[in-house]
Amino acid sequence: MWALGTHLVLGTATIYAPGIVTQFAQQDAWLAVLLAGMFLAAGGTLLPLLTLAAPGKGLLRALEERTTWLARPVALVYGLFLLHLEALVTDEVSTLWQQATMAQTPATFFIVTVGLLAAGAARAGLETISRVATLVAATLIVLTPLMVILGLNMIHFDEFRPVLATGWEPVLAASQPATGFFNEVLLLALIWGNMGDVRAASRNRGQRFWQAYRNVLLIVLTTTLISLVVTGVVIAAFGPREVTRMLIPTLEYLRVIRLGEFLQRLESGTLFFWTWSIFVKAAILHFLACEAWAVTFGLRDAKVVSLTLLGPLVFLALSLTRDPVHFQNYIMVWGFVSFPFEVLLLAVSLFFIWLLQGRVRPPESRPAPSDHPRKVARP
Amino acid sequence: MRRKPGQESRRVGLFSLLIPILGLLLLATAGCWDHLEMPDVAWILGMGIDLGSKPGWYRVTAMVINTRTTFGPVGPQGSATEPANFVVSAEAPSLLEASRLLTARLGRRAYYVFADVIIIAGDVAKQGIAPLEDFFSRDRQFRRAQRFLVAKGLASDILDVRGTVEERPSILITKALDHAGQTGLSEMVTKGQFEQMMSNPGQDPVLPVVERVPTESQNVGRFSATLPELGGTPAEPSSPPEPEGVPPESPSSPIMEGGVRSTLQVTGLAAFRNDELVGFFDGDETYGLVALRRGFNNTPLTVTLPPDQTPPLVRIAPPSLPPGKGSSTQYHSVPATPPGSSTRPPAGRLSALLFASAPQIQPLVTPSGGLRFRVILQVNATLTEVWGGYDLLNTEVLNKVKRSIEQEIRRRIQVALDRCAKLQVDPVGFGLKLYRSHPQRWSEVQQHWPQLLASTPIDIRVELRTLNPGLSVGVPMHGRRGTEGSNLRR
Numbered sequence: 019m020w021a022l023g024t025h026l027v028l029g030t031a032t033i034y035a036p037g038i039v040t041q042f043a044q045q046d047a048w049l050a051v052l053l054a055g056m057f058l059a060a061g062g063t064l065l066p067l068l069t070l071a072a073p074g075k076g077l078l079r080a081l082e083e084r085t086t087w088l089a090r091p092v093a094l095v096y097g098l099f100l101l102h103l104e105a106l107v108t109d110e111v112s113t114l115w116q117q118a119t120m121a122q123t124p125a126t127f128f129i130v131t132v133g134l135l136a137a138g139a140a141r142a143g144l145e146t147i148s149r150v151a152t153l154v155a156a157t158l159i160v161l162t163p164l165m166v167i168l169g170l171n172m173i174h175f176d177e178f179r180p181v182l183a184t185g186w187e188p189v190l191a192a193s194q195p196a197t198g199f200f201n202e203v204l205l206l207a208l209i210w211g212n213m214g215d216v217r218a219a220s221r222n223r224g225q226r227f228w229q230a231y232r233n234v235l236l237i238v239l240t241t242t243l244i245s246l247v248v249t250g251v252v253i254a255a256f257g258p259r260e261v262t263r264m265l266i267p268t269l270e271y272l273r274v275i276r277l278g279e280f281l282q283r284l285e286s287g288t289l290f291f292w293t294w295s296i297f298v299k300a301a302i303l304h305f306l307a308c309e310a311w312a313v314t315f316g317l318r319d320a321k322v323v324s325l326t327l328l329g330p331l332v333f334l335a336l337s338l339t340r341d342p343v344h345f346q347n348y349i350m351v352w353g354f355v356s357f358p359f360e361v362l363l364l365a366v367s368l369f370f371i372w373l374l375q376g377r378v379r380p381p382e383s384r385p386a387p388s389d390h391p392r393k394v395a396r397p
Numbered sequence: 398m399r400r401k402p403g404q405e406s407r408r409v410g411l412f413s414l415l416i417p418i419l420g421l422l423l424l425a426t427a428g429c430w431d432h433l434e435m436p437d438v439a440w441i442l443g444m445g446i447d448l449g450s451k452p453g454w455y456r457v458t459a460m461v462i463n464t465r466t467t468f469g470p471v472g473p474q475g476s477a478t479e480p481a482n483f484v485v486s487a488e489a490p491s492l493l494e495a496s497r498l499l500t501a502r503l504g505r506r507a508y509y510v511f512a513d514v515i516i517i518a519g520d521v522a523k524q525g526i527a528p529l530e531d532f533f534s535r536d537r538q539f540r541r542a543q544r545f546l547v548a549k550g551l552a553s554d555i556l557d558v559r560g561t562v563e564e565r566p567s568i569l570i571t572k573a574l575d576h577a578g579q580t581g582l583s584e585m586v587t588k589g590q591f592e593q594m595m596s597n598p599g600q601d602p603v604l605p606v607v608e609r610v611p612t613e614s615q616n617v618g619r620f621s622a623t624l625p626e627l628g629g630t631p632a633e634p635s636s637p638p639e640p641e642g643v644p645p646e647s648p649s650s651p652i653m654e655g656g657v658r659s660t661l662q663v664t665g666l667a668a669f670r671n672d673e674l675v676g677f678f679d680g681d682e683t684y685g686l687v688a689l690r691r692g693f694n695n696t697p698l699t700v701t702l703p704p705d706q707t708p709p710l711v712r713i714a715p716p717s718l719p720p721g722k723g724s725s726t727q728y729h730s731v732p733a734t735p736p737g738s739s740t741r742p743p744a745g746r747l748s749a750l751l752f753a754s755a756p757q758i759q760p761l762v763t764p765s766g767g768l769r770f771r772v773i774l775q776v777n778a779t780l781t782e783v784w785g786g787y788d789l790l791n792t793e794v795l796n797k798v799k800r801s802i803e804q805e806i807r808r809r810i811q812v813a814l815d816r817c818a819k820l821q822v823d824p825v826g827f828g829l830k831l832y833r834s835h836p837q838r839w840s841e842v843q844q845h846w847p848q849l850l851a852s853t854p855i856d857i858r859v860e861l862r863t864l865n866p867g868l869s870v871g872v873p874m875h876g877r878r879g880t881e882g883s884n885l886r887r
Contacts, residue, residue, distance in 0.1 A: 259596035
């Protein structure tokens with residue numbers, strides 16, 4: 019759970035967040051990242067509430083148990099949003115590689131490759147994705163302090179001054195896109211029950227809440243710390259004005275690291291691990307999208323739609339491909355764009371789950387799987 | 398342990414997922430459409446930009462590696478007769494078009510990833526570097542760690558010089574910049590640092606200056622330099638003999654100017670206001686400016702003490718032998734050399750190596766709005782030459798030497814500040830310090846900061862914390878000390 023939540027944030031945040039947040043808050047960008055972490059810690063209380071309202075169930079499945087007339091539209095909205103988000107993430111890979119090293123390679127190659135792999139990963143199952151995510155997350159956590167250590171000679175803490183010279187308004191404005199990245203953890207609500215503690219039933223409500231919330235806090239701590247370090251280090255190395263000019267400041271930082279004639283040009287290796295991280299995020303989002311679309315069509319097994327969604331995903335990613343500058347402008351308002359889906363819809367659904375607690379139907383009364391026998395979930 | 402069927406399928410699923418991922422990523426990192434073959438690229442180690450023959454045009458000069466000598470077989474005598482690099486130029490209205498013309502002339506794709514130096518002619522710098530910066534910032538081949546320099550004269554002439562110790566001018570320049578701190582004559586500035594200085598509020602950028610200078614040595618392959626501060630004049634250059642195996646018109650031989658060979662020298666700093674070159678810092682001005690910007694890093698300093706501050710020489714008297722003890726050794730007293738009676742360097746001169754981190758610059762804003770700066774530089778020094786036979790174990794002597802060093806450093810810093818005031822630039826970053834500590838005050842003065850800085854009092858404090866004598870405390874030729882008023886060494 020920790021690895022999945024970490025990748026949902028860091029897959030994008032470490033690459034785009036520093037530049038965008040610094041555009042708003044300049045040298046106070048680190049404060050904005052800190053605020054975003056605090057907002058996530060507050061919004062993350064929705065996930066333990068789901069555990070209490072529907073133990074062992076994801077958001078949509080819990081809603082489907084109570085009412086299909088609400089579950090299907092909500093699932094449809096989630097499905098479209100997740101498909102859109104996954105298309106953005108998939109396109110991010112092409113932008114990253116084209117800007118960094120491979121300008122002539124067409125975006126279609128990257129989009130189709132990552133989409134195919136994400137669909138395959140979603141079909142392999144959540145456990146497979148989480149195992150890969152754990153491996154990559156551990157690598158990212160090791161790479162982050164290493165990145166700082168290798169660039170120590172470039173870091174000047176004077177670049178953080180003056181602190182709050184323009185007040186709190188720019189910091190609050192900068193926290194908006196950062197919050198948009200961080201709140202993607204709340205999308206785990208769709209599969210939250212799959213990762214719940216099996217002993218939850220034996221505890222009282224308070225203990226169950228804390229048990230679930232502790233996992234959220236661990237994700238918040240990891241993602242906020244790494245985002246803070248990455249944002250702070252690029253500001254300390256280049257200064258806020260230079261960071262504002264850069265498309266991918268973290269990449270520029272890696273390009274500058276130079277220790278003698280041997281340890282230099284490290285961006286290729288880091289790009290390799292970043293691509294893994296973005297791929298894991300795309301795989302998680304694809305799995306979530308499959309879950310949403312499965313509920314939309316009343317399917318028991320979500321894996322059956324994984325390859326089916328590949329077509330719309332690639333089409334959407336290719337349609338969304340735009341200039342990196344326009345992409346950055348879109349990301350600037352991402353906090354506002356994503357808030358209704360990541361927070362509001364979750365809160366409203368949670369409310370209805372709690373409201374309709376008495377309406378949980380027994381399994382026999384639920385609609386039978388309408389799909390082909392061979393699409394029945396394997397044990 | 399017997400696995401369940403579900404576990405087995407998951408393991409297979411995991412491996413079947415990882416292997417294609419690794420495979421596709423390997424393919425992607427190998428280059429795909431962007432793959433590069435070594436014979437298809439021209440490896441450019443240095444780039445120079447001059448004004449073109451037409452208004453608004455640029456002339457781009459590239460120093461290209463000669464792959465035949467670098468990667469190919471050597472000649473029958475065991476040494477390559479072809480030059481290690483050659484120079485190609487192209488003119489165009491923009492840098493990108495000029496670069497494409499270079500590709501057309503070279504027959505290979507111009508590859509700037511390994512370009513260590515980018516040299517901008519002074520005339521180009523006077524018009525403003527911002528358009529060039531834009532090109533270098535957008536193209537991913539150029540990195541922030543590449544060195545920027547300003548050329549006195551043509552940048553193409555700089556790249557066309559064959560060095561004596563180091564054959565390739567770009568590597569010669571790079572090595573000179575790496576050791577700039579040890580000479581105090583210049584400072585290394587990378588592209589990223591230049592961009593950062595341009596974007597910082599309250600700071601004007603500087604760049605090191607490179608120029609072509611004649612060599613003094615008559616022997617090919619030997620180079621001697623005379624630093625201005627040590628005095629003396631360079632020897633008259635004469636026509637050296639041609640090296641064996643090198644035809645006179647070969648591009649591998651140094652450019653001949655009236656029979657004089659040339660080499661490169663990186664000295665001085667070029668001052669910019671925003672992005673336009675406005676003047677140069679030379680000699681002591683550069684020394685003081687580098688001290689203010691970066692401190693000292695094994696930087697030499699020679700101090701000549703005024704006569705009234707020259708401590709007296711220690712007079713040597715023969716030691717009194719204890720009664721009953723005879724000795725065949727004769728001790729002589731060595732009188733002090735009368736002034737001007739010999740060709741030896743005058744007493745009262747010493748050299749030291751200085752170490753210091755960047756000075757603390759404190760803006761002081763009074764409640765009434767007055768502004769002044771305090772510069773505190775804490776230095777450690779190690780003596781390397783002492784002419785005059787001082788007794789450095791004498792506290793009074795030591796303090797006089799310390800004060801002399803401090804005064805000399807302060808003098809050079811003041812010279813640099815005077816030059817900054819004259820050019821109306823702020824390469825030290827006083828405005829930046831004011832912005833970071835008093836942003837409100839900075840917003841009031843930033844519009845007319847250069848003029849205000851010229852009239853702002855700056856209090857310079859140089860503190861020599863330790864003065865190391867080196868491995869010796871005196872010259873051996875003066876024998877042992879006498880007993881009058883000095884300590885005996887046993």
